[in-house]
Amino acid sequence: MARTLTISPSILSADFTRLGDQLREAEDAGADWFHIDVMDGHFVPNLTMGPFIVEACRRATRLPLDVHLMIEAPEHLLRPFADAGADWLTVHQETCPHLHRTLETIRSLGMKAGASLNPGTPAATLSDVLPGCDLILVMTVDPGYSGGKYIPLLDKIRTLSAWRDQGRTGARIAVDGGVSPANAREIVQAGADVLIAASAIFKHPEGIRTGLQSLRASVDRIPA
Numbered sequence: 001m002a003r004t005l006t007i008s009p010s011i012l013s014a015d016f017t018r019l020g021d022q023l024r025e026a027e028d029a030g031a032d033w034f035h036i037d038v039m040d041g042h043f044v045p046n047l048t049m050g051p052f053i054v055e056a057c058r059r060a061t062r063l064p065l066d067v068h069l070m071i072e073a074p075e076h077l078l079r080p081f082a083d084a085g086a087d088w089l090t091v092h093q094e095t096c097p098h099l100h101r102t103l104e105t106i107r108s109l110g111m112k113a114g115a116s117l118n119p120g121t122p123a124a125t126l127s128d129v130l131p132g133c134d135l136i137l138v139m140t141v142d143p144g145y146s147g148g149k150y151i152p153l154l155d156k157i158r159t160l161s162a163w164r165d166q167g168r169t170g171a172r173i174a175v176d177g178g179v180s181p182a183n184a185r186e187i188v189q190a191g192a193d194v195l196i197a198a199s200a201i202f203k204h205p206e207g208i209r210t211g212l213q214s215l216r217a218s219v220d221r222i223p224a
Contacts (some may be wrong), residue, residue: 003172003193005219007212008033008066010176011057012048013198020060022208026201029209030216033064033088035176035196037143038081040071043095044144051077051084058085066135066196068116068176070143071095075102082109090114090137090174093125103132114174118143119151123159130169135194136160140187141177150178154190161191181218188219195219 009031014022023034036054041047057065064087069077074091075098081089089111096102099115106113114135115126119142126136138156141148160173174194175187184195197215204211 005188005216006032006172006174006194007216008035008174008194008196009201009208009212010035010037010196010198011053011202012037013202015202019056022202023057023060025208026212027061027063029212031063031201031212033066033194034061035066035068035198036086038067038069038071039144043072043092044070046144051080054081054084054086064088066090066174066194068114068137070116075105078102078105078109082106082111086111088112088114088135090116090135092116092118093121094118100129100132103129107132107134114171117156119153119177123156123163130163130171133169133171135172135174136169137174137176137196138192139177140175140179143177148178150180150183152183152186154186157187157190157192164191179215181214184215184218 009026039046039048066088067086068090072095089106093115103113112134115133116137118139140151140153163169172194173192175192176196179195179197180200201211
């Protein structure tokens with residue numbers, strides 16, 4: 001079954017002195033969601049934004065906010081992100097000893113629930129929680145900073161896509177990490193239907209619109 005491709009620009013590479021303007025520019029250029037990375041300086045080395053940034057983004061755009069918690073003990077912060085306006089909330093398999101419960105709680109707060117896998121974490125670790133996942137996020141860089149080198153984890157994406165074809169999950173399959181027009185085609189052909197891109201959009205030398213349109217065009221050329 002054909003699936004609609006979603007492009008979710010990651011604000012990690014945005015100019016935060018012009019964040020509202022850049023969100024509106026990306027929305028006008030055809031962005032589908034916005035991706036917001038939350039890092040705690042423990043699970044990953046970087047330290048970034050919290051619920052207040054989600055609130056600011058919510059005021060600046062009507063598009064869905066796709067929030068990715070790269071933090072330890074995320075279960076303690078689910079409600080603040082729901083209250084801030086997150087539409088999708090993704091937690092890491094590696095930080096959730098009670099992942100099934102955490103995914104259920106996210107859904108009970110009115111959000112779509114996602115589970116993310118670091119590059120070294122096998123897809124099989126999600127086998128028992130697939131029904132609770134609305135989104136599965138495959139990290140194709142070691143998370144922590146924007147601009148990391150892309151790791152082609154196509155077999156992992158294919159495994160998840162096969163599970164979806166078999167009816168084991170209805171989750172969207174997202175890929176985040178070094179996504180660009182150079183690799184978007186192979187990622188989508190492997191089965192992903194959500195592309196998360198930071199530098200390729202917000203740091204494109206010809207601007208946000210060209211970055212987003214170049215990424216979408218690289219996938220639109222895939223034959224049916």
